[in-house]
Amino acid sequence: QKEVEQNSGPLSVPEGAIASLNCTYSDRGSQSFFWYRQYSGKSPELIMFIYSNGDKEDGRFTAQLNKASQYVSLLIRDSQPSDSATYLCAVNLNQAGTALIFGKGTTLSVSS
Amino acid sequence: DAGVIQSPRHEVTEMGQEVTLRCKPISGHNSLFWYRQTMMRGLELLIYFNNNVPIDDSGMPEDRFSAKMPNASFSTLKIQPSEPRDSAVYFCASSLRETQYFGPGTRLLVL
Numbered sequence: 001q002k003e004v005e006q007n008s009g010p011l012s013v014p015e016g017a018i019a020s021l022n023c024t025y026s027d028r029g030s031q032s033f034f035w036y037r038q039y040s041g042k043s044p045e046l047i048m049f050i051y052s053n054g055d056k057e058d059g060r061f062t063a064q065l066n067k068a069s070q071y072v073s074l075l076i077r078d079s080q081p082s083d084s085a086t087y088l089c090a091v092n093l094n095q096a097g098t099a100l101i102f103g104k105g106t107t108l109s110v111s112s
Numbered sequence: 113d114a115g116v117i118q119s120p121r122h123e124v125t126e127m128g129q130e131v132t133l134r135c136k137p138i139s140g141h142n143s144l145f146w147y148r149q150t151m152m153r154g155l156e157l158l159i160y161f162n163n164n165v166p167i168d169d170s171g172m173p174e175d176r177f178s179a180k181m182p183n184a185s186f187s188t189l190k191i192q193p194s195e196p197r198d199s200a201v202y203f204c205a206s207s208l209r210e211t212q213y214f215g216p217g218t219r220l221l222v223l
Binding site: 032034042043044045046049088092093094098099100101102103104105 | 143145147153154155156157160162167168203207209210211212213214215216217
């Protein structure tokens with residue numbers, strides 16, 4: 001059974017610091033990787049996705065993918081209290097890439 | 113666009129009752145997903161549709177759960193009979209390509 005693993009946290013960082021969120025996945029054939037953010041009581045929303053090994057940057061967010069190690073991470077630079085949320089890692093479930101399997105999420109707390 | 117619409121937003125029912133959750137996907141999206149989220153199990157994929165056709169229902173926990181998508185703009189998830197362990201937040205999501213857009217969810221409590 002395909003699995004996505006995340007440390008549940010909470011991960012606590014001070015405002016302005018770099019937050020590093022990590023995720024491992026079991027299926028070596030996975031091709032698409034996603035990071036979603038979920039505020040308490042709200043629905044998940046996409047932050048970014050990555051398909052290729054290496055880094056992908058979008059503003060304060062950087063996704064890093066290492067397929068050999070089956071590892072994907074999300075770095076948040078200059079963390080803000082508004083970044084406090086649960087971050088869900090997701091991996092494509094099938095070759096078509098439409099269905100996703102989610103990790104249980106890491107809760108991030110940014111203190112001011 | 114109004115985004116993915118779900119109803120009801122909250123549902124409280126008694127064990128044994130039938131529960132029907134409704135979803136309207138974003139116009140033009142061809143894939144629709146039903147998820148269940150609990151603290152213990154996280155966000156679980158129950159079933160998904162491509163072009164109104166059910167593709168994978170292996171996540172549906174029991175025969176008590178059923179889902180339909182009669183047209184491109186409407187889907188239902190039904191639980192009959194409901195049990196207290198079905199209490200969770202149920203999300204519907206839709207997509208055109210890989211990016212899934214989630215609805216606000218239905219918070220279900222079965223007493």
